[in-house]
Amino acid sequence: MTGIERLHEIMTRLRNPETGCPWDREQTLESLKPCVLEECYELLAAMDRPEDKANHIEELGDVLLQVMFQSVMAEQEGRFSFDDVANAIADKLVRRHPHVFGNVDAKDTATVLRNWEQIKQSEHRKEARHSALDGVPAALPGLIKAQRTQEKAARVGFDWKDAKGPLAKIKEELGELEAEIAARPSDRPCDSDRVKEELGDLLFSATNLARHLKVDAESALAGTTEKFARRFRAVEAGAKAEGRNLKDMTLAEMDALWDKAKRGQMSPA
Template identity: 45%
Template sequence: MRRLRDPDTGCTWDLAQDFASVAPYTIEEAYEVADAIDRADVTALKEELGDLLLQVVYHAQIAAEAGAFSFADVAAGITAKMIARHPHVFDTKTHAIDSGMTDVRWEELKHTERADKGADSSMDGVARALPALMRAQKLQKRAARDGFDWPNVEGPLAKLHEEIDEFTAAPDDTARAEEAGDLLFAAVNLLRAYGIDGEQALRSANEKFERRYRAMEELAADAFSSLSLEEQEALWQSVKLREQPGCPSPQVA
């Protein structure tokens, strides 16, 4: 990377990059790592981890050129952080604690770290670049740790129904867009109350929809878009039925 960014002999494109321009690639590579894991493709995972590591090296090199920090500083920093967050492993004076207490201790240490960095709100440190659904979950968890949370699932369930009513009653597109955000936020809160990871749940729903849609296209023999809505719905129901355990694959003319 130092050679790629050498002012005299480096690559023009690499020299033109900065933190902001590289950041989208970093996010993309992280998602490709997650995708390889979801597909249980270990060969792809090895390659994608290399691509992700390159992003870390890239940012570290840009920082080193500015005299801010180096790749070695990045590695040393995360090493120190992991040691500090795992005293039950690295501190021989600390007695072994169960997994539940480990989670509590982890959150306490992260809270202390945020305070040491000057955080003055429980909302500080929740990255704005996170996917909106994932960020909603994190914001809600932070609030819950402060006691700002429903005591049971009935609260968020009622709130979701309230937000649906407000969305449908919105007087114009601007108000409806705002209510849409509130509706999604309330849905995330309800899932969290049931211990369901909203990001994973939506990812699974996306996969299911794509799988079923592709199956409909296959059954329709490349004529899916020419079918009526009623015929498309019939195919959808056939595909759903086919996914039920023990059901034979339907034959569609």
């Protein structure tokens, strides 16, 4: 019995209406959505640490479980099987690699990607898509969704000529946000809807700049967040070394520790 066959048998037993696990039997596509998202993010974290082989295997397995879980659910409902899923992606790979499985000549990555996009467009024409932006998953995180949407618009020529365009747009959007904030009396809160809109415009423009600079916006923000967390933990460690609590320190005192962390003079505990 192969690993896939064993996993399929186990999942089928867990979903057995009479003898299976109560939790597994109760799951629906809706209830599994958070699990799918969480497992994908945990796999992304494991991919950042490939030297931890055991963890990488575990997280790949957890994602595979989600595929098998939904496939077994579909089998029970008479919709499709795991084999249907595997064959569908196998067929797609063969179809979109005519330079390997057919007679198309493609000696470089650029040609491969061009062919891939043409084949993809041909497939989508059969699905009666009406917009160049169709096909961007609605549930994508904001930065990824923005970048994918911009990429699709760019494919039909709706794009800045170079990075100077989105850079100028960032300055414009920042000015509009500053004006919105400055327009309110100091004793009254901002119009949250207007501020949200202007912040969204600014983030969208920053994502457009990232795309022009060949930078993945989501990865860039994730990296900066990790850097902040690393330095903040160093600040916490520095305060603890002084026998103090951050809540009892002034902002100036915390800033002094932050500067040390930035210079690499302190490390997280």
